Amino acid sequence: MPATMQGFNLEDIAHGIDEYAIYQPLGVFCCIAPFNFPFMVPLWFLPFAIATGNTFIVKPSPRTPMSQCELFEMLDEVGLPPGVVNMVHGGAEIANGLMEHPDIKGVTFVGSTPVGRHVYKKCGETGKRVIAQAGAKNFIVIMPDAEIDKAMVSLMSSFFGNSGQRCLSGANLLVVGDDRRYREVVDKFVEAAKAIRVGDGLDESVQMGPVQNVESKKRIMGMIEKGIEEGAKLRLDGRKLNLVGDVPEDCFLNPSVFEDVTLEMTIAREEIFGPVASILRAGDLDEAIEMIHEVPYGNAASIFTNNGKWARQFQHDVVAGNIGINVGIVAPMAFFPFGGMKDSFFGVLHGQGRDVVRFFTESKIVIQRWF
């Protein structure tokens, strides 16, 4: 932290005059947290905020508040001065209250794109800084030379880890190659998805747990229906449950895989936030990149290839905040900034790393001379 908060100086910018920049905290910040990573997401911000000298308010998702309650009990034991970290519970009314409060200098938000857009607008009106990390529709491109067997573990993890309920999940699998290659990739992907063990996440043999609640399941099933109506071929129907152990079925879905998906279809363009994969085709890398850009989101995109030229072109050309090369989940470590582009992000500075230190501090310039 001290290194990332350091200012800079220049002696003698004019005769006998020195100038330097220092970074200072602004005051009170808050986090409006999502349901899917209720423990982790506030920790993208809270440690940076208080380490730079601010105070911080966390509003956990009303759907998953318990882990933050545990965290705050631990923070109580740390012995921070009263008021340095604070927690408030509630839904949209409380979130709006935080965004309107005159003493709050900035808001961090992680959630859907419509709400992210609202947060950005509202914070603009009330003059607050904002980091709003929003929805996603991430593409994973499989090039003809990709080592598909080695890639499969990453693909399963990307599409179905956390039951697909995360902003870095793979959503659209874009296969580049001839018919034979397409068939090979689709068949292997479907077989691997079919083998995933779904059930109680506390059972060590289980690989995928439930979706967050009954409404989520209904919404995801609605998207599957939509995919069928619009002409995609449902190769693996996760609505047909095959669960490990004796668990209530209410919130469970097995993995679903659509093939022959086109960009016009809703399932290729809209965030599903569940264990549903859409497989599309492209003739070459240029076409694949164009297809990625057709979708309004830009959180993450990955390419699987052994060709350095293709990888470099992908890294350079694709408009997304996080690029993976033979990596399925492009989650930056804490010392790198994390944020998307296009409709996946609203703001200027990203979360984590140096960006978030700048977010939580204001630069002040000092110019001095001595008579």
Added chain:
Amino acid sequence: MKLNTMAAVMTFITKVEEDSAGFYERCAERFPELRETFLSWSKENRRFEKTVRRTYYGVITDTIESNFSFEGLDTEKYEFDTELPQDADSSVIKKKAEEIERKIKEFYLKAAELSEGLLADIPRVLRKIAKKREERDLSL
């Protein structure tokens, strides 16, 4: 038993390291002339378990990264017996220790091979422990 997740692999590692540590502790009591060696191995086994656990917690979670790597890892191939017969002499013990070390080494190598898709720290630490096992096996 077939292992699917890193959590299940971790549970199995805890079991084999604890079982083999207990075996060496009993050997240390039975053969005072090899007491120091056996006790150091026992201590080292528990340290191996801690090293893997620390790496597991440090770099990955089951939710995100490690649920899909271990298909085909069947524990039956790597189970071993730690019974110490009353009349066993040092040659029997040596043979048993060799078998334990070989099976644990093979388990770590297979787990390392299957976990190549995870962050590199996991296969690296598994291979490192397998190498230590190999060194131990050669010293027997």
